[in-house]
Amino acid sequence: EPEVTQTPSHQVTQMGQEVILRCVPISNHLYFYWYRQILGQKVEFLVSFYNNEISEKSEIFDDQFSVERPDGSNFTLKIRSTKLEDSAMYFCARTSTGGTEAFFGQGTRLTVV
Amino acid sequence: ILNVEQSPQSLHVQEGDSTNFTCSFPSSNFYALHWYRWETAKSPEALFVMTLNGDEKKKGRISATLNTKEGYSYLYIKGSQPEDSATYLCASFNFNKFYFGSGTKLNVKP
Numbered sequence: 001e002p003e004v005t006q007t008p009s010h011q012v013t014q015m016g017q018e019v020i021l022r023c024v025p026i027s028n029h030l031y032f033y034w035y036r037q038i039l040g041q042k043v044e045f046l047v048s049f050y051n052n053e054i055s056e057k058s059e060i061f062d063d064q065f066s067v068e069r070p071d072g073s074n075f076t077l078k079i080r081s082t083k084l085e086d087s088a089m090y091f092c093a094r095t096s097t098g099g100t101e102a103f104f105g106q107g108t109r110l111t112v113v
Numbered sequence: 114i115l116n117v118e119q120s121p122q123s124l125h126v127q128e129g130d131s132t133n134f135t136c137s138f139p140s141s142n143f144y145a146l147h148w149y150r151w152e153t154a155k156s157p158e159a160l161f162v163m164t165l166n167g168d169e170k171k172k173g174r175i176s177a178t179l180n181t182k183e184g185y186s187y188l189y190i191k192g193s194q195p196e197d198s199a200t201y202l203c204a205s206f207n208f209n210k211f212y213f214g215s216g217t218k219l220n221v222k223p
Contacts, residue, residue: 004156033210043202043213056209091157093211102147102211104156 006092006105013112016081021108023075023092031095033102034067034077036060036088043091049075082112115139117205119214126193127222133189134217136203140184145206148177148188151216152199160188160201193221 005024013019034046047067048055066078089107117138126132145164149157161170166181174191200218204211
C-alpha cells in the first residue's frame with residue numbers, strides 16, 4: 001500500500017498564528033482521521049472525515065480547528081490561532097472502510113512557542 | 114471516551130527472550146482491535162486487526178490473541194531481536210473511531 005505522506009514533518013509557530021498541516025492519502029479511500037499525541041500522553045482522536053464531510057469530532061476539535069479536502073487528494077487540518085497547548089504530534093490516517101487496517105502518516109510535530 | 118489500557122508501559126528484555134504485553138478495552142459495543150508497531154520518527158505500522166472472540170493472528174515471530182468477552186488482547190514476541198524495539202500500540206475501533214492505549218515501549222538489548 002502506498003504511504004500516507006504528511007507535510008511538514010516539523011513546524012514551529014508563534015502562539016496566535018495559523019498553521020495548516022497537510023496529508024496526502026489515497027484518493028479512493030473514504031475514511032480519514034486526524035489524531036494527535038501530546039508528549040507523554042495517549043494518542044487522541046480529533047476528527048473523522050467520511051465522504052468529504054466531517055463525520056465526527058471530539059471536544060478538542062473546537063472552532064479553532066477545521067479540516068478540508070480541497071482537491072480530492074490533499075487532506076488538511078487548519079488551526080486558526082494556535083495555543084501553547086496545541087503543541088503535539090499530529091497524525092492523519094486513512095482506512096478503506098471504517099474499522100479495517102488503518103494507514104498512518106509519519107506525523108507532523110507542531111511546536112507552538 | 115473508551116478507556117483502552119496497555120501494560121506494561123515499558124519493557125527491557127535481552128535478545129532471544131520471549132515477551133508479551135496486554136491491551137484491555139471495554140467489551141461492550143466492541144467492533145475491532147488493532148495492534149500497531151511504532152518506531153520513532155516513522156508511521157505506526159499495522160500488525161493485526163482482530164474482530165472475533167478467540168481470534169489468534171501470527172506474523173513471523175509476533176502473534177496476538179483476542180478475548181472480546183473479557184476485553185483483553187495479548188501480543189507475544191518470540192525470540193525478541195533488537196529490531197523489535199519499538200512502541201506497540203493497541204487501539205479499539207468503536208463508534209467509527211480508534212481509541213488508543215498509551216503503548217508499551219519495548220527495548221531489546223543485544
